[in-house]
Amino acid sequence: MLMMNLAIITSRYPKENDPYRHMFVHVRALYFIEQGVSLTIFVPSKSVEHYNYQGVDVVCDSSENISKALHRYDVSYLHLLNFYPKVDGGYAIYKEIVRSRLKVALFIHGTDVLKYPEYLNDFRFSPLGIAKYLYVNYWNHYWMKFFLNKITTRNKYLILTPSKWMKEHTESIFKRKFPFFYNLPNGIDTDLFDLPSNFENRFKAVTIRPLSDPKYGVDIAIEVMKQLPKAFTLDIYGKGFLSKKYQKMIDDYGLQDRVHIIDTFIERDAINDLFSRYGIFFAFTTFDSQGVIMCEAMASRLLTVSNPIAAIPEFIHDGVNGLLGNDFVEIAEKIVAVTSDKVIYEEITQNARISMEQIHWRITGKKELKLLRELVEK
Numbered sequence: 001m002l003m004m005n006l007a008i009i010t011s012r013y014p015k016e017n018d019p020y021r022h023m024f025v026h027v028r029a030l031y032f033i034e035q036g037v038s039l040t041i042f043v044p045s046k047s048v049e050h051y052n053y054q055g056v057d058v059v060c061d062s063s064e065n066i067s068k069a070l071h072r073y074d075v076s077y078l079h080l081l082n083f084y085p086k087v088d089g090g091y092a093i094y095k096e097i098v099r100s101r102l103k104v105a106l107f108i109h110g111t112d113v114l115k116y117p118e119y120l121n122d123f124r125f126s127p128l129g130i131a132k133y134l135y136v137n138y139w140n141h142y143w144m145k146f147f148l149n150k151i152t153t154r155n156k157y158l159i160l161t162p163s164k165w166m167k168e169h170t171e172s173i174f175k176r177k178f179p180f181f182y183n184l185p186n187g188i189d190t191d192l193f194d195l196p197s198n199f200e201n202r203f204k205a206v207t208i209r210p211l212s213d214p215k216y217g218v219d220i221a222i223e224v225m226k227q228l229p230k231a232f233t234l235d236i237y238g239k240g241f242l243s244k245k246y247q248k249m250i251d252d253y254g255l256q257d258r259v260h261i262i263d264t265f266i267e268r269d270a271i272n273d274l275f276s277r278y279g280i281f282f283a284f285t286t287f288d289s290q291g292v293i294m295c296e297a298m299a300s301r302l303l304t305v306s307n308p309i310a311a312i313p314e315f316i317h318d319g320v321n322g323l324l325g326n327d328f329v330e331i332a333e334k335i336v337a338v339t340s341d342k343v344i345y346e347e348i349t350q351n352a353r354i355s356m357e358q359i360h361w362r363i364t365g366k367k368e369l370k371l372l373r374e375l376v377e378k
Helices: 023-034 063-072 091-099 127-154 164-174 218-227 243-252 268-275 292-299 328-339 342-357 361-377
Strands: 005-010 038-044 049-053 056-061 075-079 104-107 157-161 181-183 204-208 233-237 259-262 280-282 303-306
Touching: 005 023, 005 063, 023 038, 023 056, 023 361, 038 063, 056 063, 063 091, 075 091, 075 361, 091 127, 104 127, 104 361, 127 157, 157 164, 157 361, 164 181, 204 218, 204 268, 218 233, 218 243, 218 280, 218 328, 243 259, 280 292, 292 303, 292 342, 303 328, 303 342, 328 342
Parallel strands: 005 038, 005 075, 038 056, 075 104, 104 157, 157 181, 204 233, 204 280, 233 259, 280 303
Antiparallel strands: 049 056
16 A cells, blocks of 8 residues: 655644644544554644644644645645745745645635635624735635646646535636546544434524634524524524624524523534534534534434535435525424424434435545545656
């Protein structure tokens, strides 16, 4: 079997007491190491730090030092690496990959290529908001387009993205087709997220969302709760400046007894226990290229409810393995109908589990590793 020395470069990575930092990168890193790949994670940073997280070596260093180190690896694999021209930004790394024609794999998650007005829902008229608008629409877009054009003509490369929609949308944004561009979902740990269908909890809904970005659809969840009978409750787990806005909605709608914001982050190893207390997961959004937490809820046999936008319909098929809808009243009616019939409820939640087993992290990891090895062999 071909030996491979792989560098994964990302803007952040999990560490002890902070497991949320691009966990989807960590899951694939664990699989690659298990398959005999020599691997190092690089994170651009103002300070130098070396640590090991669950068997994965992580190097935090300046972008200039990381750029020099990449020459020792067979492939540089980029995940949500920004284009900030700073010591802890990715600009110097992209520049070195192009200059030295290093073999490169790029996983496009969505935020790395989208432009306003697609992101206008999170725009804030403030110095920071204006700076973000200019960065996303001009600096990031220009340099990502430049980078893609260069690597597809000069480098041996691979581009991946988690959904067919994201692949097609990326090509639409840059107005061109890319060879060696594949859609491959982020793998789901269906061994970790495996709970029995619990019809007794059918009236208890939960959502786990950052409350710092309106794209995560917490307001939609509250609107749906307004339409549901009083037997239904919703717990919202998350932190962020939007919590006050959402609390006001809850208060204005008189939902204080049924909808609660729990101001905390949930550790990954505690999610299973949390899910076991609920029967419904709300995964509403204004954009998502996959929705990993949504998929984990589906694997856990929760009745998962979302809206048919972006890549969501690739993962949830309405009335088959979850529920989809755009109208608040329509969504509520569907939830009431399914939770009124144990047979239908259990059939949908079991179908959700089966569909997620098809993208188990070992299955997607095997496909991903095959593509990376083919890149090394070129």
